[in-house]
Amino acid sequence: MTISDLRNAATDSGAVAPDARTAVVRPQKPKAQRTWRSYSVYAGLALIFAYCLAPFYWMLVSSLRRTADIFDNTLLPAPFSLENYTKVFDGSTMFGQALLNSLIVAGTTTTFALVLGVSAAYAISRLDFRFKSVILGVIIATSMFPGISVVVPLLRLFTDIGWINTYQAMIVPNLSFAIPLAVWNLTTFMKALPFDLEEAAMIDGCTKWQAFRKVLLPLAAPGVFTTAILTFIHSWNEFIIALSMVNDPKIQTATVAISKFTGATEFQAPFGEQMAAGVIVTVPLVIMVLIFQRRIVEGLTAGASK
């Protein structure tokens, strides 16, 4: 950028003798260097691209092969076949039900986390009270809590109160990671919004609640949305809680269901079906990622890059 600017400036005003001379001559070498460099940058990008997508591509390709040629190593499925997908949904595995369960669990978790998160984040970002940073610290610290330390005691509690094999047995423990995530994201987001607008609204006679509902909430909507996506993805991908709290195939979530995919034959793992199920579980997420990538990156990096 600067080099070419310099060069343009130099060629435009040809009068400036010695300085411009060097400026014109010197860019020759950097130019060659630059093309070489841009090639290497593109090669690097292609490499990153392959690194990120190749394993996923392999899952996709394998899922589209027939069971007979599942061990082929061609880059495209030789006879293209949806056999694995029809098998996944043929009813014996209850995979459709598992997807629905995942949707229920992740959706409810996200809703609860958002409602609690918005009110907590509003208090932290807008109100002045004692122990604020302590409370924020505690909430964030809980997100570091290892899942198994929640699962072991709650497994016993839920056994005692008959919650095993229920949705709430997954939703309630899910809140242990969903709430900190939501509170943190929303707090960062609300802190970045100027206080002036709400203040103006309140001077104009709005109550605090009205200012929150009519001014802040619409402004914070993108942040709430981003938080919703992140929370949903995390809950959708949750494994250890769902694995421990539920053993009834009718209630289990999709991630657990595919990990238990054994197929009809006990001796040969049904890799084709597993890959097809994996693709089905992942594709909604990949679509979300493609559409909302900017927001997701924003949300992921919100707290980290201060």
Next chain:
Amino acid sequence: MTTTTTVPPAGAQPAPDTRPSRPRKRARRTAGEGRMAALLLSPTLLVLALVIAYPLLSAVHQSLFRAESGLDADGFVSDVDAFVGLANYADLFAGESGRRFLNAFANTTFFTVTTVFFETVLGLCLALAMNRAFRGRSFLRASILVPWAVPTAVSGLLWRWIFQSDGIANTLIGSEILWTAEGDASKLAVIIAEVWKTAPFIGLLVLAGMQVIPGEVYEAAKIDGAGWWRQLGSITLPLVKPTLLVAVLFRMLDALRMFDLPFVLIGPGKESVETLSMLAWDESNQLRYGSASAFAVVLFLYVAIVAIVFVKVLGADVTGAKELKLLSKKSAKKSRSLATSELKKAEATR
């Protein structure tokens, strides 16, 4: 914290956020505002108490008991929880269960150190490459999010397929390694799969940190004759260090509780990849809640110690609390961080 309120000099152009409202808000720290905050925060804190504080206390409590078969008052055989004190903890270092625990502890530590190291190096490279790319950046960003979005259980399955004895990995490198059986190869398989999934995450965080660095700094360095490596060592790395620390901390805490990937990729109860989470899960599955709780408590302490070390010793600024403190105390530092947030805003709107 409560006493040092800096009043902006009269006539000074007020900064856009936090600053101007501060003195007034401070004056209005009234019972009403405090009560409202309590009202808004209590549901969240209540739920967290139920799903975090209760399990933690309950785990500590349960770890002091052990299920023992005995005869109850009517002479029937029944399982009762007998108080055993710290016996479950003493067993961590003795006998067969102790050997298993130490193995799981070693595995957890080994996986954490290796995966986080490779993720950081790879993530930095990814961020550096993405920072240079101007065309196709959004395309790249979407593709880099794919490994992050794939559920860990699915990624375990996917790599299990890739690492089949007659799978694509062995075909490509022309070997016949049994990746998913017991042994060092399975450790390597877990590391590869984990790094694949999480390096992009570090890359994204670091990239965000890099984009905040103003371009003029590099221009100045270039004029002073600093080469690429010099710029990397003297500008980029020191300036992304805070971001990188937070990213590494997150990844370490996540790696310490690793469960899904080895569970699906290699399988439960495999000695060479069993982590603390898997061990605790297995114990609770066998209804040995006492020892399972002891493992869970140990893992919790391990995670807590690592987090404290990172925050206290290395100064990872996780909550932004530091920034808050600086904001209210040192105006010089404050204007700097305000400038950064301005830059970030500009970056976001661009």
